[in-house]
Amino acid sequence: xxxxxPMTAPSPDAELMALIDRIGHRDEAALRQLYDRTAPKLMGxxxxxxxxxxxxxxxxQEAFLTVWRVAGDYxxxxxxxxxxxxxxxxxxxxxxxxxxxADRAQLTQEFDELMADTLESDAPNPADTADASxxxxxxxxxxxxLESKQREVVSLAYLREMSHxxxxxxxxxxxGTVKTWIRRGLExxxxxxxxFA
Amino acid sequence: MKxxxxxxxxxxxxxxxxxxxxxxxxxxxxxxxxxxxxxxxxAALVWQSRLASMTELQSPIVPDAAVWTRIRNIIDAEKAxxxxxxxxxxxxxxxxxxxxxxxxxxxxxxALWRGATxxxxxxxxxxxxxxxxxxxxxxxxxAVQYVAVLSDDQAAASMLVTFDPKKKQLVLQRVGSYSxxxxxxxxxxxxxxxxxxxxxxxxDNAPALRLAASESDVHQVPTLAVTLEAKxxxxxxxxxxxxxxxxxxxxxxxx
Numbered sequence: 001x002x003x004x005x006p007m008t009a010p011s012p013d014a015e016l017m018a019l020i021d022r023i024g025h026r027d028e029a030a031l032r033q034l035y036d037r038t039a040p041k042l043m044g045x046x047x048x049x050x051x052x053x054x055x056x057x058x059x060x061q062e063a064f065l066t067v068w069r070v071a072g073d074y075x076x077x078x079x080x081x082x083x084x085x086x087x088x089x090x091x092x093x094x095x096x097x098x099x100x101x102a103d104r105a106q107l108t109q110e111f112d113e114l115m116a117d118t119l120e121s122d123a124p125n126p127a128d129t130a131d132a133s134x135x136x137x138x139x140x141x142x143x144x145x146l147e148s149k150q151r152e153v154v155s156l157a158y159l160r161e162m163s164h165x166x167x168x169x170x171x172x173x174x175x176g177t178v179k180t181w182i183r184r185g186l187e188x189x190x191x192x193x194x195x196f197a
Numbered sequence: 198m199k200x201x202x203x204x205x206x207x208x209x210x211x212x213x214x215x216x217x218x219x220x221x222x223x224x225x226x227x228x229x230x231x232x233x234x235x236x237x238x239x240a241a242l243v244w245q246s247r248l249a250s251m252t253e254l255q256s257p258i259v260p261d262a263a264v265w266t267r268i269r270n271i272i273d274a275e276k277a278x279x280x281x282x283x284x285x286x287x288x289x290x291x292x293x294x295x296x297x298x299x300x301x302x303x304x305x306x307x308a309l310w311r312g313a314t315x316x317x318x319x320x321x322x323x324x325x326x327x328x329x330x331x332x333x334x335x336x337x338x339x340a341v342q343y344v345a346v347l348s349d350d351q352a353a354a355s356m357l358v359t360f361d362p363k364k365k366q367l368v369l370q371r372v373g374s375y376s377x378x379x380x381x382x383x384x385x386x387x388x389x390x391x392x393x394x395x396x397x398x399x400x401d402n403a404p405a406l407r408l409a410a411s412e413s414d415v416h417q418v419p420t421l422a423v424t425l426e427a428k429x430x431x432x433x434x435x436x437x438x439x440x441x442x443x444x445x446x447x448x449x450x451x452x
Contacts (some may be wrong), residue, residue: 040257057264086252136250186212
């Protein structure tokens with residue numbers, strides 16, 4: 001899929017949407033199929049937000065139970081199916097982080113070290129576009145054009161719902177640097193995403 | 198300023214709003230404009246949708262097979278619960294149809310309440326017996342100076358910690374079913390106010406465990422915590438790296 005232009009990329013959306021519709025009608029086999037298709041992807045997302053395997057697995061469990069309960073509402077969201085699932089996982093993951101704030105406060109140091117590691121790994125864009133919607137593919141293309149540090153702070157700001165100040169504190173960067181990276185990153189995204197509109 | 202006359206600024210504000218970095222007064226002003234002006238609202242929604250795709254782009258990690266088992270068990274339990282409720286509702290409906298006088302409903306609920314009361318009484322007896330046993334053990338145990346019951350995040354008791362000043366040791370007893378897996382170790386920490394967590398030792402898999410400790414290790418330590426660490430625990434001198442799995446107050450015995 002990644003070697004095709006987005007307009008002709010084959011979309012797995014129809015298949016995932018059919019599964020979500022069946023789950024809306026209490027079809028457990030469909031839930032299992034959706035789990036098999038998407039759990040590793042969503043687990044990767046949960047890990048990125050909460051960073052601990054046990055927590056990420058709790059998030060995944062909560063997310064699929066949410067899907068089981070609200071699948072009937074999916075169509076009204078007008079979202080690509082994987083993005084809808086992703087938003088549920090992110091929401092459950094942020095809930096978990098809020099619940100663990102007290103524990104985190106005690107172990108701030110450990111948290112900071114992990115965050116620093118995240119930035120130091122000057123890795124290429126690790127995105128995996130399998131099963132992703134056309135829109136996600138466009139975002140992937142545009143994120144690839146950012147410098148890795150810009151991409152990293154933009155991603156962390158979104159996925160972990162962090163402010164400029166929180167990013168600066170936990171990444172041990174000057175506030176101005178974080179603001180500049182995010183502003184430049186968004187500016188590039190704006191121009192690039194405009195071409196896909 | 199008319200934001201729609203500045204399309205680039207509008208897009209950047211909408212993108213910052215969707216990213217979550219537009220905060221405080223600026224966020225409130227932008228949201229007020231979005232409510233009033235459809236083009237501003239449209240830009241906000243477009244960027245929310247674009248950035249939502251970030252959730253689709255993370256590298257996959259295969260979860261433990263137990264996750265699906267837990268999901269299925271919870272759904273099965275919910276279905277069983279619903280089936281019981283349906284049966285009870287059906288039975289109530291049938292009984293109400295068969296016995297028009299309201300007495301039937303009242304008697305049934307009395308029987309129900311008797312059942313509930315008996316169950317409650319039994320639970321109380323069990324709790325008292327368990328409590329007495331636990332207290333006997335604590336009271337009769339030789340030279341216990343400090344006690345802590347560490348609980349997990351569900352507030353379930355998971356580990357009993359006692360300090361014996363004569364033998365200069367901490368005795369740890371697992372009371373839950375927690376298993377850290379073969380590639381991890383649990384590590385016990387003293388959390389003193391205003392100081393970094395201090396390691397009291399790494400636990401092995403045994404149900405009961407003794408760690409050498411002096412009274413100064415536990416004196417004026419209000420809280421103990423257990424974290425999940427790599428096998429063998431963190432390097433000496435380092436702080437905890439893994440998540441807190443149990444914690445609880447350390448209490449000095451005065452009798």
